[in-house]
Amino acid sequence: MKLFEVYPLLDVAIEKAMGSYVWDDAGQKYLDLYGGHAVISIGHTHPHYVKRIEDQLHKIGFYSNSVKIPIQEMLAEKLGKLSGKEDYHLFLCNSGAEANENALKLASFYNGRKKIIAFKKAFHGRTSLAVAATDNPAIQAPVNETDNIIFLPFNDEEALEAAFKNHEISSVIIEGIQGVGGINVASNAFLQLIRKLCDTHNAVFIADSVQCGYGRSGKFYAHDFAGVAADIYSMAKGMGNGFPVAGIAVAPKFKAKHFMLGTTFGGNHLACAAALAVLEVMEEEQLMSNATRIGEYLMDALKQLPNIMEVRGRGLMIGIQLPEAFSHVKKDLLLKHHIFTGEAKPNVIRLLPALNIGITEADIFLEAIKKELQA
Numbered sequence: 141m142k143l144f145e146v147y148p149l150l151d152v153a154i155e156k157a158m159g160s161y162v163w164d165d166a167g168q169k170y171l172d173l174y175g176g177h178a179v180i181s182i183g184h185t186h187p188h189y190v191k192r193i194e195d196q197l198h199k200i201g202f203y204s205n206s207v208k209i210p211i212q213e214m215l216a217e218k219l220g221k222l223s224g225k226e227d228y229h230l231f232l233c234n235s236g237a238e239a240n241e242n243a244l245k246l247a248s249f250y251n252g253r254k255k256i257i258a259f260k261k262a263f264h265g266r267t268s269l270a271v272a273a274t275d276n277p278a279i280q281a282p283v284n285e286t287d288n289i290i291f292l293p294f295n296d297e298e299a300l301e302a303a304f305k306n307h308e309i310s311s312v313i314i315e316g317i318q319g320v321g322g323i324n325v326a327s328n329a330f331l332q333l334i335r336k337l338c339d340t341h342n343a344v345f346i347a348d349s350v351q352c353g354y355g356r357s358g359k360f361y362a363h364d365f366a367g368v369a370a371d372i373y374s375m376a377k378g379m380g381n382g383f384p385v386a387g388i389a390v391a392p393k394f395k396a397k398h399f400m401l402g403t404t405f406g407g408n409h410l411a412c413a414a415a416l417a418v419l420e421v422m423e424e425e426q427l428m429s430n431a432t433r434i435g436e437y438l439m440d441a442l443k444q445l446p447n448i449m450e451v452r453g454r455g456l457m458i459g460i461q462l463p464e465a466f467s468h469v470k471k472d473l474l475l476k477h478h479i480f481t482g483e484a485k486p487n488v489i490r491l492l493p494a495l496n497i498g499i500t501e502a503d504i505f506l507e508a509i510k511k512e513l514q515a
């Protein structure tokens with residue numbers, strides 16, 4: 141059997157990794173500022189993470205959600221504490237799309253409505269509702285088509301007010317910082333207005349924190365900058381540092397009913413051990429402060445460089461908007477300087493490194509991009 145080729149692949153096979161560095165099968169070392177698409181939060185193969193997963197595997201890796209799994213409660217407690225949402229409840233699943241799917245469904249169970257507001261350039265995943273709320277017709281199959289999604293311009297307060305006037309809204313789903321869309325930061329005023337309108341109309345505010353969450357922005361959820369709480373936070377990526385684990389944190393107003401949500405693999409022992417290890421390292425090594433510190437250092441330095449149109453983002457979620465003439469820079473960073481970065485169309489370099497990168501790694505990158513931008 142051959143692989144079903146849905147990914148355009150770089151000609152690199154990564155064989156080992158440590159911290160913010162990876163090595164290919166020829167022994168070439170790379171600096172990883174992409175984090176495998178915002179997934180590596182505490183650095184590759186962090187010793188505490190490896191040990192916790194290994195220890196758990198020797199005890200039990202999986203049992204179904206038909207029995208008590210105390211490590212789920214430990215995870216919920218720690219997550220509540222670190223995210224400042226101690227009175228929320230945690231439902232565990234396996235991927236970002238699944239988290240958003242459950243969030244949208246829970247909102248609809250809650251208020252009995254169907255209409256969802258999503259935004260231009262949003263990405264929420266590839267399952268049926270999540271992909272319908274994603275602003276990319278190329279990845280929606282005919283079966284995903286629905287008139288339940290209303291797409292509005294991002295950060296457009298007037299359009300938002302009008303949509304609430306004209307429709308019975310079930311939920312509003314928004315990334316605190318759009319990732320795939322090119323690192324666009326939701327304004328505080330916009331998030332505050334979403335909160336206000338959802339309160340007035342009994343709609344549900346869903347904070348998609350799959351990419352911008354888990355400390356990447358310098359706060360636990362990027363939406364926290366606005367000083368308002370969402371009703372549901374979806375999370376995945378950085379949550380397991382590469383182990384597939386995801387979840388939704390649900391405000392106390394939602395009442396759980398048996399079987400309203402469910403999954404076979406979600407919240408298994410091994411996934412919880414990985415997720416707990418991540419939170420323990422985040423707390424112990426103060427990674428959110430580090431994300432703020434190194435993020436500011438990088439953004440300040442990038443703003444001094446020539447030929448950059450705009451630098452956007454927060455913490456260690458940074459977008460570098462380049463002119464068309466410099467569209468080759470991402471490729472050159474990889475091929476000439478051995479630095480992995482992410483991208484967004486058109487011509488945005490996306491930095492999504494581990495939250496524990498240091499000034500040394502930031503400087504290696506700044507030196508390399510400076511060379512390319514001056515060339």
Ligand SMILES: Cc1ncc(COP(=O)(O)O)c(C=O)c1O
Binds near residue numbers: 376377
């Ligand atoms: C903001 C956001 N939401 C949801 C998803 C979907 O997550 P997953 O690929 O784990 O299903 C992604 C993935 O890139 C994302 O960036």
